[in-house]
Amino acid sequence: MNRGRIVDEMNRVLLFRHPLHALRLSNPLLPIPFFQSHPYTPTPTRMDSEKMLNNKKCVPCNSKDLRPMTHDSAHALIQQVAQWNLINEGDMLKLRRSWKVKTFTKGLEFFRRIADLAEAEGHHPDLHLVGWNNVTIEIWTHAVGGLTENDFILAAKINELNLHDLLRRSV
Numbered sequence: 001m002n003r004g005r006i007v008d009e010m011n012r013v014l015l016f017r018h019p020l021h022a023l024r025l026s027n028p029l030l031p032i033p034f035f036q037s038h039p040y041t042p043t044p045t046r047m048d049s050e051k052m053l054n055n056k057k058c059v060p061c062n063s064k065d066l067r068p069m070t071h072d073s074a075h076a077l078i079q080q081v082a083q084w085n086l087i088n089e090g091d092m093l094k095l096r097r098s099w100k101v102k103t104f105t106k107g108l109e110f111f112r113r114i115a116d117l118a119e120a121e122g123h124h125p126d127l128h129l130v131g132w133n134n135v136t137i138e139i140w141t142h143a144v145g146g147l148t149e150n151d152f153i154l155a156a157k158i159n160e161l162n163l164h165d166l167l168r169r170s171v
């Protein structure tokens with residue numbers, strides 16, 4: 001194996017096991033260590049991007065220059081929030097995700113956990129509990145009648161909640 005291949009192999013191992021790699025992805029302002037200037041620097045995967053959304057904080061929706069994002073921007077961002085769908089209702093975009101809960105009361109507990117997160121973020125979803133065990137969450141920015149980054153931040157943070165004890169096992 002020639003010297004170039006040996007360096008490539010070393011960088012590949014270093015890059016994926018080096019603790020700085022994970023840290024830098026979550027905080028892109030960190031200086032790029034020497035090995036990351038190498039072609040093996042990975043492009044952020046969906047998980048990495050979701051972590052970046054997940055590290056953000058929702059902003060107040062009452063700023064007058066807040067506008068709904070374009071469909072193109074929404075289609076780009078939806079790639080970063082696993083399991084969420086982009087819904088177009090009367091030309092207004094929303095985020096939607098559904099779950100099946102074990103019981104009606106676990107559905108209410110599900111809402112409680114989402115409510116705590118929403119209150120902490122100052123940004124709130126629409127909550128639906130239908131047919132006793134079907135939960136659907138819809139997120140959009142009411143102040144602008146469309147989607148803003150707040151909606152994707154909230155969706156990414158909902159994805160981080162541990163809700164498994166409330167959910168029916170997916171068959």
Ligand SMILES: C[C@H](O)[C@H](O)[C@H]1CNC2=NC(N)=NC(=O)C2=N1
Nearest residue numbers: 060061122123124140141142143
């Ligand atoms: C000032 C504060 O940002 C507003 O009252 C918030 C509250 N939560 C909100 N949640 C959502 N989804 N849309 C809003 O426009 C909104 N406005």
